[in-house]
Amino acid sequence: MHEEILIASMGLIWLLKVFILIYMFRLRVGAIKRREVKISSFSTYENEHEQPKRLLQASRNYKNLFEAPTLFYAVALLVIVLGLGDMVTSVLAITFALSRVVHSIIHIGSNNIIHRMYAFAVGIFAVHILWIYTLGNYFL
Numbered sequence: 001m002h003e004e005i006l007i008a009s010m011g012l013i014w015l016l017k018v019f020i021l022i023y024m025f026r027l028r029v030g031a032i033k034r035r036e037v038k039i040s041s042f043s044t045y046e047n048e049h050e051q052p053k054r055l056l057q058a059s060r061n062y063k064n065l066f067e068a069p070t071l072f073y074a075v076a077l078l079v080i081v082l083g084l085g086d087m088v089t090s091v092l093a094i095t096f097a098l099s100r101v102v103h104s105i106i107h108i109g110s111n112n113i114i115h116r117m118y119a120f121a122v123g124i125f126a127v128h129i130l131w132i133y134t135l136g137n138y139f140l
Contacts, residue, residue: 002085
């Protein structure tokens with residue numbers, strides 16, 4: 001059961017990436033059609049700061065989804081392979097995945113930095129505790 005929760009948590013983050021990718025793509029196409037940006041600006045992203053705010057938020061959020069989640073994927077797979085899944089790993093996995101969803105909603109929505117920081121902190125704390133807990137269970 002705990003392995004399924006870890007896999008579902010990884011799947012949730014993947015689905016979030018797909019959603020944000022589609023959202024970002026639609027914003028980019030719309031901005032190009034409205035002539036807010038030139039399509040050539042996406043070849044090097046040199047003038048990224050000149051893009052509309054919503055597009056920048058979506059682009060940055062999409063990039064974020066390839067940073068901390070990498071730590072999560074690694075430890076989640078380690079837990080599964082080593083058979084170390086339990087209630088603690090499940091709660092931490094769900095916490096991390098949901099914190100990424102909340103972080104993305106805030107980032108592409110109101111972009112309230114304080115709220116976004118809290119969502120990020122919850123997730124990063126959860127993934128680091130998951131690593132510590134997993135390594136402790138394996139080596140101790």
